[in-house]
Amino acid sequence: MTFLTVNGLSSKYSSSKGPVYAVDDVDFELNDGESMGIAGESACGKSTLGLSLIRMLSGGTAEGKILFDGVSILDMTESKFDDEYRWKKISMVFQGAMNSLDPVFTVNEQFVEILKEHSFDGDSKKLISDAMNSVSLDESVLKKYPHELSGGMKQRVIIAMSLLLKPKFVIADEPTTALDVLIQAQIINLLKSLKKEGMSFMLITHDLAVLSEISDKIGIMYGGQMVEFGSSEQIYKNPKHPYTQGLLESIPTLKGNTPKYIKGTPPSLLDAPTQCRFIERCPLAIDKCKELPPKFKTETGYVRCWLYEDEK
Numbered sequence: 001m002t003f004l005t006v007n008g009l010s011s012k013y014s015s016s017k018g019p020v021y022a023v024d025d026v027d028f029e030l031n032d033g034e035s036m037g038i039a040g041e042s043a044c045g046k047s048t049l050g051l052s053l054i055r056m057l058s059g060g061t062a063e064g065k066i067l068f069d070g071v072s073i074l075d076m077t078e079s080k081f082d083d084e085y086r087w088k089k090i091s092m093v094f095q096g097a098m099n100s101l102d103p104v105f106t107v108n109e110q111f112v113e114i115l116k117e118h119s120f121d122g123d124s125k126k127l128i129s130d131a132m133n134s135v136s137l138d139e140s141v142l143k144k145y146p147h148e149l150s151g152g153m154k155q156r157v158i159i160a161m162s163l164l165l166k167p168k169f170v171i172a173d174e175p176t177t178a179l180d181v182l183i184q185a186q187i188i189n190l191l192k193s194l195k196k197e198g199m200s201f202m203l204i205t206h207d208l209a210v211l212s213e214i215s216d217k218i219g220i221m222y223g224g225q226m227v228e229f230g231s232s233e234q235i236y237k238n239p240k241h242p243y244t245q246g247l248l249e250s251i252p253t254l255k256g257n258t259p260k261y262i263k264g265t266p267p268s269l270l271d272a273p274t275q276c277r278f279i280e281r282c283p284l285a286i287d288k289c290k291e292l293p294p295k296f297k298t299e300t301g302y303v304r305c306w307l308y309e310d311e312k
């Protein structure tokens with residue numbers, strides 16, 4: 001069963017230079033138990049997509065359709081969304097959040113504070129203990145202050161906080177960035193085991209290699225658009241968009257192949273898209289690319305590239 005349907009999602013910020021088109025006309029679907037990876041270069045709209053889903057765009061607005069278990073969450077009042085959805089059904093691990101744990105409170109005090117904010121009046125000890133267990137942290141950690149924890153432990157605490165109210169869907173924005181590779185692997189394994197228990201993730205990262213482990217589906221973002229969406233198997237084995245191909249070729253391999261890089265820089269998001277966003281950097285660009293490509297259907301999703309027009 002599909003639990004998340006996103007259709008024509010566009011999110012804008014206002015800035016002194018005019019609107020920033022951070023997410024433009026994004027579509028995707030996720031079924032129960034499925035997880036999704038979002039990859040793309042810096043500033044291509046990945047975090048904005050996640051923030052749109054949890055309705056936490058500061059200084060921004062989102063339009064389009066987001067159906068969560070069949071209910072349109074963009075049409076709902078803020079108080080209904082806050083009471084029933086945010087943190088309870090959909091939660092988010094914010095980018096760099098492990099550095100924002102409050103240094104003067106113990107881990108337990110920070111958990112209790114979250115529950116207070118949600119006016120939780122049930123068995124808070126059990127809820128906190130469940131969250132700690134789900135991230136394999138010993139309960140002795142609850143008495144510690146953030147400075148007494150390693151980076152990996154802090155990140156687990158942050159993930160435990162996002163799981164506290166037992167959400168179905170967790171958006172994890174760069175949860176492994178700034179961690180060493182062994183700790184990165186631990187965090188990915190943790191997400192994998194939570195996924196086995198039925199939780200769905202949206203894992204946002206620059207790093208396509210990290211996604212392969214837990215994503216059933218992958219969305220590749222470029223210049224605010226999801227330029228390709230499909231099953232992770234298809235994206236890895238048969239990437240269609242020249243940007244996806246370039247991104248995959250830029251992953252270093254142990255075989256010693258020199259990783260390629262994509263020349264040039266991404267477009268400014270201050271201009272609304274009128275042509276293919278990748279045209280300036282695309283080795284396969286044709287005249288038609290001066291028109292904005294629609295989403296062409298692929299075996300498992302879609303690609304925004306004129307090269308696939310005839311495969312409609």
Ligand SMILES: Nc1ncnc2c1ncn2[C@@H]1O[C@H](COP(=O)(O)OP(=O)(O)OP(=O)(O)O)[C@@H](O)[C@H]1O
Nearest residue numbers: 013020022041042043044045046047048058059269
């Ligand atoms: N609050 C804001 N106000 C104005 N512009 C913003 C705001 N937040 C983000 N942006 C702009 O929106 C665009 C997309 O940013 P976003 O953080 O979503 O990208 P990202 O792909 O997550 O980047 P990174 O990988 O570096 O985290 C960028 O141009 C950014 O400068």
